[in-house]
Amino acid sequence: METTVKATNVVWHPHHVSREERAAQKKQKPCVIWFTGLSGAGKSTIANALEGELYRRGYHSYLLDGDNIRHGLNKDLGFSDADRVENIRRIGEVAKLFADAGLIVLTAFISPFRADREMIRKIMPPGEFFEVYVHAPLDLCESRDPKGLYKKARAGQIKNFTGIDSPYEAPENPELTINTGELTVEQSVQKLLAFLKERGRL
Numbered sequence: 269m270e271t272t273v274k275a276t277n278v279v280w281h282p283h284h285v286s287r288e289e290r291a292a293q294k295k296q297k298p299c300v301i302w303f304t305g306l307s308g309a310g311k312s313t314i315a316n317a318l319e320g321e322l323y324r325r326g327y328h329s330y331l332l333d334g335d336n337i338r339h340g341l342n343k344d345l346g347f348s349d350a351d352r353v354e355n356i357r358r359i360g361e362v363a364k365l366f367a368d369a370g371l372i373v374l375t376a377f378i379s380p381f382r383a384d385r386e387m388i389r390k391i392m393p394p395g396e397f398f399e400v401y402v403h404a405p406l407d408l409c410e411s412r413d414p415k416g417l418y419k420k421a422r423a424g425q426i427k428n429f430t431g432i433d434s435p436y437e438a439p440e441n442p443e444l445t446i447n448t449g450e451l452t453v454e455q456s457v458q459k460l461l462a463f464l465k466e467r468g469r470l
């Protein structure tokens with residue numbers, strides 16, 4: 269049977285939905301909150317608690333953390349310096365896309381190298397990247413050892429472990445520092461909320 273295209277004059281008006289429109293639809297100002305610090309410093313704990321609080325307040329967010337990335341997108345990467353750089357580069361690009369989609373993005377990765385973090389800052393629109401240094405002394409992180417990784421690293425079962433036999437370059441000018449040796453999780457979340465409010469994000 270012959271079929272004809274009847275509607276030959278229908279032209280879709282290409283409407284490119286802008287990042288501003290996507291954000292406005294969600295009634296929020298997207299940004300990337302980049303948590304960095306030693307393993308066990310409290311990045312995941314605080315990022316999760318902050319995301320819970322943002323959710324309760326009606327914000328749209330997404331938390332990128334080690335497990336959901338290293339088991340999926342970056343499962344081909346290990347912990348050599350080159351792989352760590354690529355790991356963070358990809359996470360930065362994903363965080364940027366998610367912010368572009370209108371979300372408040374939280375990332376919880378050791379991200380030990382200063383240059384890598386600065387690279388992410390550069391690809392983000394100005395004022396939308398917040399580096400949060402989650403700080404705790406190495407001995408405190410090691411005593412917490414939530415995943416038993418320090419124990420393995422000390423026993424030589426894990427190589428290139430940040431703080432043991434791989435360097436951690438502390439941020440020089442982070443937007444915020446959270447000392448988890450002094451603040452409770454709740455106090456840290458309050459500090460972050462106050463900061464985001466001050467920066468006009470909430």
Ligand code: ADP
Binds near residue numbers: 314402414448
């Ligand atoms: P990271 O993501 O930096 O590797 P985690 O959040 O996985 O660290 O682990 C930090 C551990 O320290 C958790 O077991 C958490 O319960 C504990 N902890 C104790 N006190 C604090 C605090 N004040 N802030 C954050 N975490 C804390």
